[in-house]
Amino acid sequence: MSEAPLLEARGLLRRYGMRRGLLGRPVEVRAVDGVSLSLHRGRTLGLVGESGCGKSTTGRLVLGLEPSDGGGVAWEGRPMPPPGTPAWRALRARMQMVFQDPLGALDRRLPIGAQVAEPLAIHGLPGSRDRVAELLRDVGLRPDQAARYPHELSGGQRQRAVLARALATAPALLVCDEPISALDVSIQAQVMNLLTELQARHGMAMLFISHDLRAVRQVSHRVAVMYLGRIVEAGKPDAVLQDPAHPYARALVSAIPHPGRRQARILLPGDPPNPADRPAGCAFHPRCPMAVALCAREAPALKPRPGDGRLVACHLAQGDATLPKAA
Amino acid sequence: MPEAPPSPIMLAPPRARRQGLPPLVLFAVGWLGLMLGVALLANVVSPYAYTALDLRNRLSPPIGFGGTTAHWLGTDELGRDVLSRLIHSIRMSLLIAFGATLIGAVVGTTLGLLAAQFRGLVEQAVLALVDFSASLPFLILALAVLAFFGNSLTLFVCLLGLHAWERYARIARGLAISAGAQGYAAAVRQLGASAWRVQLRHVLPNIASTLIVSMTLAFPEIILLESGLSFLGLGVQPPATSLGSMVGYGREYLSRAPWILLSPAAVIVLTTLSVSALGDWLRDRLDPSLD
Numbered sequence: 001m002s003e004a005p006l007l008e009a010r011g012l013l014r015r016y017g018m019r020r021g022l023l024g025r026p027v028e029v030r031a032v033d034g035v036s037l038s039l040h041r042g043r044t045l046g047l048v049g050e051s052g053c054g055k056s057t058t059g060r061l062v063l064g065l066e067p068s069d070g071g072g073v074a075w076e077g078r079p080m081p082p083p084g085t086p087a088w089r090a091l092r093a094r095m096q097m098v099f100q101d102p103l104g105a106l107d108r109r110l111p112i113g114a115q116v117a118e119p120l121a122i123h124g125l126p127g128s129r130d131r132v133a134e135l136l137r138d139v140g141l142r143p144d145q146a147a148r149y150p151h152e153l154s155g156g157q158r159q160r161a162v163l164a165r166a167l168a169t170a171p172a173l174l175v176c177d178e179p180i181s182a183l184d185v186s187i188q189a190q191v192m193n194l195l196t197e198l199q200a201r202h203g204m205a206m207l208f209i210s211h212d213l214r215a216v217r218q219v220s221h222r223v224a225v226m227y228l229g230r231i232v233e234a235g236k237p238d239a240v241l242q243d244p245a246h247p248y249a250r251a252l253v254s255a256i257p258h259p260g261r262r263q264a265r266i267l268l269p270g271d272p273p274n275p276a277d278r279p280a281g282c283a284f285h286p287r288c289p290m291a292v293a294l295c296a297r298e299a300p301a302l303k304p305r306p307g308d309g310r311l312v313a314c315h316l317a318q319g320d321a322t323l324p325k326a327a
Numbered sequence: 328m329p330e331a332p333p334s335p336i337m338l339a340p341p342r343a344r345r346q347g348l349p350p351l352v353l354f355a356v357g358w359l360g361l362m363l364g365v366a367l368l369a370n371v372v373s374p375y376a377y378t379a380l381d382l383r384n385r386l387s388p389p390i391g392f393g394g395t396t397a398h399w400l401g402t403d404e405l406g407r408d409v410l411s412r413l414i415h416s417i418r419m420s421l422l423i424a425f426g427a428t429l430i431g432a433v434v435g436t437t438l439g440l441l442a443a444q445f446r447g448l449v450e451q452a453v454l455a456l457v458d459f460s461a462s463l464p465f466l467i468l469a470l471a472v473l474a475f476f477g478n479s480l481t482l483f484v485c486l487l488g489l490h491a492w493e494r495y496a497r498i499a500r501g502l503a504i505s506a507g508a509q510g511y512a513a514a515v516r517q518l519g520a521s522a523w524r525v526q527l528r529h530v531l532p533n534i535a536s537t538l539i540v541s542m543t544l545a546f547p548e549i550i551l552l553e554s555g556l557s558f559l560g561l562g563v564q565p566p567a568t569s570l571g572s573m574v575g576y577g578r579e580y581l582s583r584a585p586w587i588l589l590s591p592a593a594v595i596v597l598t599t600l601s602v603s604a605l606g607d608w609l610r611d612r613l614d615p616s617l618d
Contacts, residue, residue: 063517065517084522089519089520089521090519091519092517092518092519093519096517096518097514097517099514101510104510104511104514105510105511105514106511106514107511107515107529107533108511108533109532109533109614110529118515118518118520119518119519122518122519122520122521122524123519162514165518
């Protein structure tokens, strides 16, 4: 892409200390382990993976809500100020977050009108009643619903209120952390459509975090698949989701229910490994149906595939190792 | 699709919002209003000075039990008018109980929110203080302080204010941390709000209901604590009087002149009951999702 990225993250790393038992030694857990991504104006990056793979942590690191233990985030070419500083707070007007649980994200003691007006007050922008009404209308709520409390709204309406609050300062980046997981299927479609519509109208960049592959495919311009804190495959959504190169992505894609499809689903043996006890070599090799000896020794790097240049972290897809003859 | 008959549920009128006050709350408001009025106008409404002796009418029973209209609630062993003493006791006890409850709530909540905001060393210090305060028998602390620094009303109120502060501190800290870890406080923080805005505009109103309940629990305790200390001779010093000291000194005449003890005891019961009822109702009203 010719344009400079709005936000660029390099080698994000997030470690947590975990203690097993009362006297156990603290173990280091790498929730996010060297994730790099870039977000461009008006484009959406979809981030998929199973729960616990570090998607949400990546979202918070990208926004600078948590400090990264390594690597860094650059916003418009400048490094992200540390959380809590005035510069960091001022930057919040430019980047916003949409949460999975809209009821939890709203203050249940304030009517939603007051909550939508809050970012305007925080950043010293004019927050008239007309502006609030306009924001509510923008997300498909009626202006008279400004007087409602969160518990008086339906799940979809709450998520719309959260969106209206996020959009109040006209941010350049919106991080959506599982924005539709807590909603009914019919409401999911509405909120998805609203998101794409709002992006077309306001031209903001989006990081769309979800485990719903079809939702990601619908909204994303690029998609990245995460496994155990690392990106294992990235590319155009149609390419990645039609013809996944990484065995984990293949298993994920085969899990999408499809009416009339005969093909068998790829069932992965075993549980997702404990991030505190990451397997040597490729983290996926104990569950991989086509792992070879090299996979257990050496971790594959995320690099363009020789053929079509898709980013994938797999020895087999890269052609560094060949599949042994089927026994 | 055929037109279905309207369901009876649809036809039912919408549930009326609670109109007016429940009777118990009405009583509580009336009683506390009366108490406040009496406390403010103590000098105007009391028929005698609370130290005035009427030696010819010692231990006179209340009206209706053989007493005269000169002393409506009877007199004590020195011939002092029980009604006048009761009125001044109400003033003293309300001042102490409200003052001490407010001091405890403000100090405790402030420290709890500070601990939740700064974490780290500040939190450790606050928690150490909380543990210290919770493990020290309060009566012994009170005895020591009053014995060393003498007894003044201001000191006494401040001392009782320290009685329940650690409870507010714990509640405020715990609730503020859980609100900050996920949910509305984290959401507002990522909007760019300053720490003070998050704490005062969002966290405090959300935890206020719990704190108010805690205050209504602490209020009767403080009245009883004041009574206990006054009874031990460390609280309100004669000739000043309070509900607790009236009960304490009236104990000796329990069989001969129970009215000396019963009237302040009844006031204690009704006042603490009113505060509890009002606090409970207030908690429900402050929560918009409980209508």
